[in-house]
Each structure stands twice: as structure tokens, then as C-alpha cells.
Amino acid sequence: MLKTVDLYKSFGDLEVLKGVNTEINKGEVVAIIGPSGSGKSTFIRCLNLLEEPTKGKVFFKETEITSKDKKEVDIDKVREHIGMVFQHFNLFPHMSVLDNLTLAPIKIKGMSEQDAKKQAIELLKKVGLEEKKDAYPNNLSGGQKQRVAIARSLAMNPEVMLFDEPTSALDPEMVKEVLNVIKSLAQSKMTIVIVTHEMGFAKEVADRVMFMDEGIIMEEGTPDEIFNHPKNQRTKEFLDKVM
């Protein structure tokens, strides 16, 4: 579904990614863990080119989306199929919850307003927020905002969902409601890449855990391999600190 080849990214003199090679398969749930500053967020943001890699390639299905040939790749079209959920939700504050969910399907996919609304309400039911459809984002709690943000992404019917630390900005008591939504997505066979500090969640839900440090994937494997039998010294040190 997604593949990166020798991915490098620098911000000025700071080299954040130093050659990341991996492949994310259809239906797979991949959790990326690692200390802060390890390049996890930069990596996930390179997958839909919110960050332009300095070097290397990113493939979505068969297409190289890093290709410079504009005729070959329309990144806006590609992004329709890659949903993204951010740490700080980034809901559109000037629109109601319902409008947040219908804007992109109507404007981009040309869906009728009626169908878009119907779909939005279905999605809001799924995340348990149907009664909030007319509320504005600023009147929602953090957990509610994030669930709306997930629903907004799903409204484009993406083939893969990227989660960039979706619970890091939440109060502790709201983490679970968001994780539960992501978990049910995972159970519905959605392809998911999630950067997270929730080790319990990674252990329980992920098919594969990726430990990143110093801009590379230090170690990856099943949750059991990473959490119970880590081979890399850095992985061990990191897990000792957080668990």
C-alpha cells in the first residue's frame, strides 16, 4: 500500500530522517514508537508528502508520489486516498461538525449535499457523536474533537489512515475513547499507520511495531518481538524508560 525507499529528510542542517526503508501492506496496522526527536512524526508526514523528503522515494500502491513529473502524479488526488489525523485535531473552527465532515466529499468528490450529510451522520454514529452534528469544534472536548477529526478523514473513504500522535494532546481520561475508535477501525481491516506513545495500545492492536531512533528504523517486528524480546540495545533502553 505504502512503500518508502531510502527516505532522507533534513531541516536546514538538521538531518531528521537518515534512510528509512519500509513497506506497509494492505490491512496492516503499523505502530511507530520511539523517543521524541527520533523522526517518527516527520516520517509519517512524508508518507502523504506534507513534508517533502530531501532524498528517496515514497510509493502509494504502484505510483511513485515523490516523482517530479507533475503529469504523472497529482498529489492532491493521491491524498484523497490517504487520510490523516493530527495531534492537534485541526478541525475547521468556522464550520459545524457536520460541515467539517461534508466539505471535502462535496467539493472534491462532487458528492451531493444530501448524500454527504447522510454519510457524515453514519460516521458520527460510528464515533459516537451523532448528537454533536450541529456543534462547533470549539464547544467540544479534546476527545470529541479527535473523534470528529477521525470521522472527517473517513468521510473521504481513504484506503489508508495515518495517525500522528492522535492522543498526545488529550487529557488522560479522553485517551481511551479515541483509542477505541482507532481500534474498531483496525478491526474493520483498515490499513493504519500510527505514531503513538501509548505502548499498551501498540501492543494490543498493532500487527507490526516499528521502533525509530536517530532517523532510522532501529528495529521492527510483531508486538511480542519488540515488547517482550527486543534485540536492539536502544529498543531495550527506550522500553525500560517508558514501560
Place this chain on the structure above:
Amino acid sequence: MYGNTLMAVTIDFTKMIKWIPTFIDGTIVTVVLALMTVVLGCILGLLAILMKRSHIKVFNAISKAYTQVIRGTPMLLQLYIWLYGFPMIGISIPSIPMLGSIYGSREFLTAVVALAINSGAYICELLRGGLDSIDKGQMEAGRSLGFSNLETMRYIIIPQAIRVVLPGLCNEFIMMIKESSIVSTVGVFDIMYTSNIVKASTYSVFEPLIIIAIIYFALTSILTTIMSMIERKLKVYA
């Protein structure tokens, strides 16, 4: 007896009654001038901010020079340069007779151009502030859904920026109502200029000035009220 009348200038506002139409004409000129200035200024400001944000270096430089020069020199000087300076090197705003003797005059049209160009520089800065105030996560959210840069601006960034910028734009309009009084120095028949006309005919100085002050104050008060009404309405989502 003679000395007495010289000392005691009689204040008599009733003398002003027959000049009411003149005051009204002047008021309309002031409002039209300020309105045209701000509308054209918005267009110029928008162009300037687009140039400032573009990837073409020449545009950046032009936009920067424009806002800095305009904001760094007095408006009266700019008006004089447009009206008396530039014609010397062959640049002048032509009169448009079909718009009438006031609105079509070279002075009025030049004033519109000079004031709009002045206003545009300030509005450009206003717009910049408005756009900068929108969290960059909004652009990222829009792009990640599949919107292009322009579409994200149109559907997500600008509707929010307008709410931030609108009070400033109203304020610019109020400023222009007052600041445009300098055009009276070049013979544009605005509300300020009516005092000259009335003074010349009635030899009254005090009354026309007070009436003009009241008119300016009424105009700005009304606009301020409208502005706060709009602001309150825009705050609903916050």
C-alpha cells in the same frame, strides 16, 4: 459702538441653514471617496499580499518596496506627488467628464488613486496579519483531505482570515473618512472643503467648522457601531 461689534463676533447657526445642501454634497463626496479608496485598496492589498507570498523573487521585492515606501512617507506628500509631481514627467490621471464636475475631475480621480494606493499598503499588512493568525495545521488538514493549496485557501483559510481582518478593514474605512480630509487642500469638494466655501460666502468661521466636526463624528460613530455589530456576529463560533 464700532469696536464693540468687532470684538463680539455673533455666533449664529441659523445662517448655516441655507448651506445644508452644500454640507450634504460634501459629506457624500467624503463617503464616496473613502469607500472607493478602501475597496480599491483591498484589491491592491490583496495583489500585494499575493505577490509577497509568491515564489517569484521579483514580486516579493516589488511588494516589499511598495508597502515600505507608502507606509514610510506622509499621505499628503503622496497626494502632491500624484497630483503635481508625476504630471511633470508625463504621468497624470485624466479627468473623466462623464462622471460629472466633481467625481470626474482630475483632482478627485487623482485623490482616489493616491489614497487607494496608500490604503492598499496598510491593507496588505492587515491581510498578512490575518493570514498569519490562522494555525498552519488548518492548511495541513485541508491538504491532507485532498484540497489543493488554492482550494484550501478558498474554503478554509480565507473564511477564517476574513473574520480576523474585517474589524481592521472597517477601521481602515473609518480612518479614511477622517484622513481623506487632506484632499480638501488640493481642491476636492469633500466635507472639509465645504468650510472654505461657506466661510468665503458668509464670513463665518466657527459655525461651519463645528458643523463639519459634528458630521465627521456622526459618520465615524455610526461606522463604529456597525463595526461592533459585525464583530459580535462573527464571534459566534469562537
